[in-house]
Each structure stands twice: as C-alpha cells, then as structure tokens.
Amino acid sequence: MRYRVINKNKEFLRVYGKGKAQVHPQVVVYVLKNRLGYTRVGFTATKKVGKAVKRNRARRVMRAALCQVMPYDVGSWDVILVARAQTPGLKSTQLEKTLRKLLTRAGLLEKES
RNA sequence: CGAGUGAAACAUACGGCGGCGGGGCGGCUUGUCCGCUCUGAGGAAAGUCCGGGCUUUUCAGAAGCAUGGUAACUGCUAACGGCAGCCGGGGGUGACCCCAGGGAUAGUGCAACAGAAAGAAACCGCCGCAUUUUUGCGGUAAGGAUGGAAAGGCGAGGUAAGAGCUCACCAGCGUUGUGGUGACACAGCGGCUAUGUAAACCCUACCUGAAGCAACCUCCGUAUGGGGCAUGGGGCCUUUGGUCCCGGCGGAGCUUCGCGCGCCCCGGAGAGGGCUUGAGCUUGCUGGCAACAGCAAGUCGAGAUAGAUCGUCGUUUAAUACAGAACCCGGCUUACGGUUCAGUCGUUUU
C-alpha cells in the first residue's frame, strides 16, 4: 500500500486555486475535498528551495514525515505539501510535529493526546 | 616541523528495524495487491564551452562563395578548439608550472593627451657660411625635453660638428652549409636594417548545411469538435441546365430501428516506443619515450516520468565537502572532502 499521487498540472492548479492553505515557515499544506473516495497526495519543491539536491531532499523529508503522521487513506481529500527554504535542512522528526499540527487544524486528523 | 609541487585511488563506513524505483519468480481475493529474490546516481551526473553517434529536414557527401571557427611542429584519436612528445618564449631559489605561439617588406586603419616629430622626423642644441649682431641659409640624430614606444645597443676610430661613415662584440634580417621527419638549432657570408597593434579590418592554410529526445516514430480518435472536397435524395423552374432544402450508411421518404462513421486538413484528452551492449568495463601480455594501439580471457553495472537511495537506533577517533542520471559517448571548464605515494625549498637535530 502506498500513497496515490497527484501528477497532473491541472490538478495542482485546482487545489492551489480552491483549496485551503495552512502556512508555516517549514512547510505549506494545501487541502481540498475530492469526490474520488480516496486520498491523493502531491509534493512540490520550487526553484526557490535550491538546486536539484536540495529539492530532492525536501521532497524526501516531506514524504518520510507524512508517512509517520498520516495514514494512507483518510477519506476524499487532495493534499499538497509545498517545500520552503528551511525544509531541506530539517530532520523528518522535526517536520512531523508541525505537520501533525497543520493537518489537525485543517480537519484531516482528529485531536489526540 | 613549516611552506609549496606533481600523481593516484576513494569519496556518507558497518550492523538491526521500517520505507522507495526497476527486473524476475510465485500466490489468488486479478490489482493503484501480497510474498521471495536480484539490482539501483557522479568525479564532476553541474556549466553547456567544443567534438561525435542518433533523428528529422528543403540531400547540403564533389567544387566554389558567404558566415562562423581554429592556428609553431610531429604524432594519437571516430572526431575535436582535446591529449602526448618536442621546438620557441616566459615565471619560480627549486620540485615544477604557464603561453590564441601563423603573417606587420600584400594592402588599409589606429596610436588619445604630451611631444619638434608616431614614419622615412630638425623645437632647443652642436657645426659651417653669410650678416644689419641677431637673424637667414645649409649640415648634423652625440645631448635635452615628451611618451608605453623616438629610428639597432655599447665601445673605439673618424669628423667642421656628426652619422653603421668604418671596425670589434651583441641583437635582428636575408642567404649558404651541417644536423633533425619537422618546428628549429649551430656555423659561415652579405648588405647595414622603417616602432607597436592582426583577442582592428584583413591575408594564408584547414574545418563548417540547419535544428535538436519537449528531436522523432507509432497507437488511440475524445465534446458524433471545426473547415473543405466528393457524392446521394427530394422540391421548383425558363429542363443536356439553374436554384432551394436535406445529409454518416442501410432497411423504406420524416419519426423510428439496425450497423458503427466516404476522403483530406486542422484541433490533441491520453498511451507506448525512442531507453540503454557501448568508440563499454576489469585483468594480463605485446609494440611505443608517451598519448595510444593490438591480442587473449572474464564480465553486464540505473532507466525514472510530480520523477526512485531515505528515516531511526547502535559501533568505531569521526562518519563529512561539492553535489542527484533524464537519449548516449569523447574532452574542456568550474565547485569540492579527507587519505596515500614521490620529488622540492627553508629551519632544527643527529
């Protein structure tokens, strides 16, 4: 089992335009409901983050952190994580805390102790 | 010990747990699945500065012109602006390193300011003659001043004063001889020599069609998409023709039913190929100063498509720099970590 992936530019633009954003210096999370019945995930790192090595690392860190925080299917949602300049320098354990906070605020995760 | 030079190999180790891309095998609940197993980034993958393969194109393959590029010589290479050796020049105490290094008597241009003068020169000065005694004519590149550069350098002879005018040595040019495949070096002789710039135009020799895998090829044919052509049916009239209407084809003329859409162009949601066995890599031998070539044996080492190598714990003195394949090779350039080896210089000790 793994994440279903958003891979079309149209889909990204739809989520950016209509979805809700949760902003943090370490990462930005866009969330939007879909009608597919399952969860889709996208990871983005622009050229502002750095060159190829830094962008790849940013995507890896975001993917590893999301695996620890969110189960593979939480309902009909599209989720996009956008890396910021700090992201490639982080450990995934640091990013887990902020992701848990942001996803709870967005309503995808229930509050837990 | 310190400073510096050249070369080589390696470049996030090892183990546990979890996770990712690709191939193969197996399972059944046939799919966005599960299990096992093999494999999975670089020395620069980077910059895109050159050269090739490959593909398309209006065949450019032979010759010429234009444009752009290269530039000592000999070799190596598929080719190159690359590499090796060698020549010449330059830098460093040295190990060693650097050089777009053809032609300025083929021609044109430029050399600001300064300076008399920037090309075949007379401002001052020096000398001779004349003279109204402070000017005119002539000779002269030794001296002055300017400049990045001042008409081969320096010494002696010579002279009215001077001058390659003459001579020795040195530099440059031409020519002859010797050595070398050659660039060139050495020696002799000759006349006595017109600055720099060609990374200014240019001349000479050689090379060069253009674009790039988002190239290109194939499938599918969606909103029964848009346009054109062909052809058919019906009505009317001035009937070998004109005009209007209808339209995928067929049953049978509308409705309706069945089949599944005449040809060409545009549009293009999407899928696949191109895609990795190649001037390949490793080891040994032979030839060559070397670059490199040849032979033999062994070997297969990514192929993604929102784009795969990570997270965490432990061990060792410590796990770290620059940095991520995207069609593929050969170079160059730039970025960068510690390690090893071989030379050099300085200081100290023996």
Added chain:
RNA sequence: UGGGGAUUUGUGUAAGGGUAGCACACCAGACUCUGACUCUGUUUGUGAGGGUUCGAAUCCUUCAUCCCCAA
C-alpha cells in the same frame, strides 16, 4: 531537460579602444514669512576573476545573477 538574451549611479537609458554622459530622484544653497514650483551646485556607477593592448564599459575567456522560449 534543451535553446536564446541581458547586466552601466537609487530608477530608466546613451557612449567609434583614449576624461563615462542625459533625464528623474537624493543632498546643499538661492528665491519665499513657510512649503510647492523655479534656478544653481555637489555626490552617487561599468556584475566578479583572468588575459590581449601603452591604455578596456567596449576585444577574448571563465564564472555569477536575472529574464524569455519550447509539453
């Protein structure tokens, strides 16, 4: 990923290898009781390194940054 272009003062732009200009802005002064307008003056620059040249914004080369084009 591939291809192309640009970089001159705070901003916009000129400049045949020979002192880097122009306009606006900023600052100072004058005019005014004060401000604006106007006038006068000053300051502020060739993206970085290396090379060719007597001398580079300009010529050559290696980098850096920014922009554009091609699904």
